[in-house]
Amino acid sequence: MERRYWEALQQTPVLGALGELAAINGIISEHRTGDPDVHRDLNERFFTAELRTKVAHYETGGSAFAGVFTKIGCLQLMRHLILYGNRLVESAERPVDRLGELMLLANEFIQVDPTFKSASASNLDMVLSFLPVWDVCNPRDLAYTLSRMFTILTEILPSTDKEIQRLVSRVGIDASKIKIDELPLNDFVSVVFGLYGYGRKMTVPNEAVFDLHRVFSRAGFPVDILHNFVKLRALTIAEFAENLGGGKRCTQEKFDDEIRRRSFLTDSLNCFRKYPFLKLDENRVLILDLQFLVELLTSGVYWSIFDSLPINLRETFRELWGRLFERYAVHLLEDFYPRISRILTTGVEYETCQIDALLDFGAEVMVFEIKASLLTEPAKRGINEAEFLKDFNRKFVHNEKGSPKAILQLVASCKAVEDGGIRTATRPTRIYPIFVSDEPAVETFFFNAYSNEIFQKNLPGGSRIQPITVMSINELEEILPYVSENAFSWAELLQSRFNGVGVRPFSVHQTIYDLSRSKGLQPHRNQAMRNGFDKVWAIISSRYKSPVVE
Numbered sequence: 001m002e003r004r005y006w007e008a009l010q011q012t013p014v015l016g017a018l019g020e021l022a023a024i025n026g027i028i029s030e031h032r033t034g035d036p037d038v039h040r041d042l043n044e045r046f047f048t049a050e051l052r053t054k055v056a057h058y059e060t061g062g063s064a065f066a067g068v069f070t071k072i073g074c075l076q077l078m079r080h081l082i083l084y085g086n087r088l089v090e091s092a093e094r095p096v097d098r099l100g101e102l103m104l105l106a107n108e109f110i111q112v113d114p115t116f117k118s119a120s121a122s123n124l125d126m127v128l129s130f131l132p133v134w135d136v137c138n139p140r141d142l143a144y145t146l147s148r149m150f151t152i153l154t155e156i157l158p159s160t161d162k163e164i165q166r167l168v169s170r171v172g173i174d175a176s177k178i179k180i181d182e183l184p185l186n187d188f189v190s191v192v193f194g195l196y197g198y199g200r201k202m203t204v205p206n207e208a209v210f211d212l213h214r215v216f217s218r219a220g221f222p223v224d225i226l227h228n229f230v231k232l233r234a235l236t237i238a239e240f241a242e243n244l245g246g247g248k249r250c251t252q253e254k255f256d257d258e259i260r261r262r263s264f265l266t267d268s269l270n271c272f273r274k275y276p277f278l279k280l281d282e283n284r285v286l287i288l289d290l291q292f293l294v295e296l297l298t299s300g301v302y303w304s305i306f307d308s309l310p311i312n313l314r315e316t317f318r319e320l321w322g323r324l325f326e327r328y329a330v331h332l333l334e335d336f337y338p339r340i341s342r343i344l345t346t347g348v349e350y351e352t353c354q355i356d357a358l359l360d361f362g363a364e365v366m367v368f369e370i371k372a373s374l375l376t377e378p379a380k381r382g383i384n385e386a387e388f389l390k391d392f393n394r395k396f397v398h399n400e401k402g403s404p405k406a407i408l409q410l411v412a413s414c415k416a417v418e419d420g421g422i423r424t425a426t427r428p429t430r431i432y433p434i435f436v437s438d439e440p441a442v443e444t445f446f447f448n449a450y451s452n453e454i455f456q457k458n459l460p461g462g463s464r465i466q467p468i469t470v471m472s473i474n475e476l477e478e479i480l481p482y483v484s485e486n487a488f489s490w491a492e493l494l495q496s497r498f499n500g501v502g503v504r505p506f507s508v509h510q511t512i513y514d515l516s517r518s519k520g521l522q523p524h525r526n527q528a529m530r531n532g533f534d535k536v537w538a539i540i541s542s543r544y545k546s547p548v549v550e
Contacts, residue, residue: 181228
C-alpha cells in the first residue's frame with residue numbers, strides 16, 4: 001500500500017490537486033463534515049465508479065455513514081504532495097478526478113493506532129485515542145470566539161484590575177495599541193473576516209484562489225492591509241517544502257520513514273495552522289484551510305502576541321492571559337447573575353486559597369475553577385501516555401512544585417463548602433465542582449471521565465460533593481442562556497451527566513444537545529456574546545463599502 005501511495009503521488013499534478021483539496025476543506029468546514037449528502041457529492045466527483053461502489057458498500061453502525069474526505073486527511077495529503085509529489089506533472093496528464101484514491105491511501109497513515117484492546121480500554125486509553133484530532137475536527141463557534149477575543153483585548157485588558165495592570169506593565173503592552181501580525185487589531189480582524197466571508201463560498205479550486213488586487217476591489221478595502229497580512233501568513237510551495245521538510249531531501253526513503261512513524265499531526269499540523277495560505281504568484285493566493293484562517297481570529301491572536309514578545313517576557317504574558325481569561329469568564333457569569341440576585345459570589349477567599357466563582361442555589365452549590373491552560377502539542381497529538389500525563393498533571397492537577405492546580409483546587413474548595421468553611425445560604429445537599437478551561441480538547445470523549453477519576457481519588461467517602469465537570473469556555477457560553485431562561489437548571493444539566501459510577505464519556509456540549517432534544521427546545525443563543533459580536537461586526541462592516549464579494 002505504501003508503494004501504491006508513493007506512485008500515485010508521483011503521477012498527480014501537484015498544484016491542481018492542492019487546489020482541489022483546498023476546495024474540499026472549504027466544503028467540509030463549519031460542521032458540514034457530518035452531512036452525508038456532502039460526502040456523497042464528493043464521492044461522486046472524485047472516485048472512479050469502481051471505488052464508489054466499494055465505498056457505498058462499506059458497512060457502518062447505526063446512522064453512521066462512510067466518509068472518506070476529512071480535514072486531517074486533506075492536510076496530510078497536501079503535505080505529501082508538496083514534499084513528495086512530482087511538480088513536473090501537468091494537470092492535463094492525469095486528471096484529478098482520481099483524487100479519491102489518493103485520499104483513501106492518505107487516510108491509512110494519519111496517526112498511530114492505539115495499542116490497547118477496546119474491550120479492556122481505560123478512560124485514559126480512550127482519551128488518548130480521540131485527543132489528537134478532536135479540536136481540528138470540532139471547530140469553535142466563530143461568533144462566540146471572536147466576541148470573546150475582542151472583549152478580552154478591548155475591554156478587560158485596559159481595565160482597572162490591579163493584577164492585570166501590574167502584568168501589563170511588566171510585559172510592556174500598550175492596551176490601546178494592540179497589533180496582531182503587525183496590523184492594528186481592527187485592521188487584522190477586518191481583513192481575516194473578509195477573507196473568511198470570501199472563502200465560505202468556495203466549492204471548486206478557482207473559488208479557493210483570490211487576487212490581492214481584485215478580491216475586495218468593489219468594497220474599497222485597502223490593498224496594503226491585505227498585502228501586509230498575506231506577507232506573514234502565506235508561503236510559496238518552495239517555502240512550504242522547506243518548512244515541512246526541515247530542509248532535507250524528500251526521498252522515497254524519507255517518505256517511507258514518515259509513513260511508518262505516522263507523524264503528520266506532531267510534525268506538520270501547526271505549519272498549516274500558522275500559514276493557511278499558499279502563495280501562487282505575486283498576486284494570487286490559495287486558501288488552503290478555511291478553519292485555520294478563522295483560528296487566526298481566535299487562538300491565533302494569543303499566539304501572535306506571544307511569539308512577538310522577547311522570550312524572557314513570554315511566561316509573564318501567559319500569567320497575564322490567565323488573569324484575563326479568568327476575569328472574562330467571571331464577567332460572563334456576572335452578566336447572567338447580577339449582584340442583586342445574590343446567587344453569584346466571585347473571588348471567595350478561604351484560608352490561603354480562593355474560589356473563582358460560586359453559584360449558590362441553596363440546596364445546590366456550583367463551585368467554579370477557571371484556568372487558561374493549553375495542552376502542549378506533543379501531549380495532545382502523540383498518543384503517548386507518558387507525555388500526556390506529564391502535561392495533564394502539570395496543567396490540571398499540580399505544578400512542578402506540588403502546588404494544587406484546577407482539579408485539586410476544586411477538591412479543596414468543595415470540601416471547604418461542605419465543611420462550612422465557606423458560608424452559603426443553607427447547608428447544601430449537593431456540591432458541584434466545575435472546571436472551566438480554554439483548552440478545546442477538554443471536550444474530547446472520556447476527558448471528563450478520566451478527570452473525574454483523579455478527582456474522586458482525593459475525596460473522602462460519603463461526601464456530598466458530586467463528580468467533577470470539565471467544560472470549555474465555549475460550553476460555558478453555550479450553557480448560560482439555557483439555565484438563565486430556565487430551559488433547564490444547572491443541577492439538571494450536571495446530574496444528567498453522571499451514570500452512578502462516574503461521569504459519562506461525552507462532553508457538556510453533547511449533554512446540552514441531548515437535553516434540548518428530549519425537551520423539544522429550540523437553540524438558545526447567548527445574547528451577551530451576540531452583543532459583543534455586534535460591536536466587532538460594526539468595525540468590520542465599516543471597512544467595506546459593499547458586501548464581501550468578488
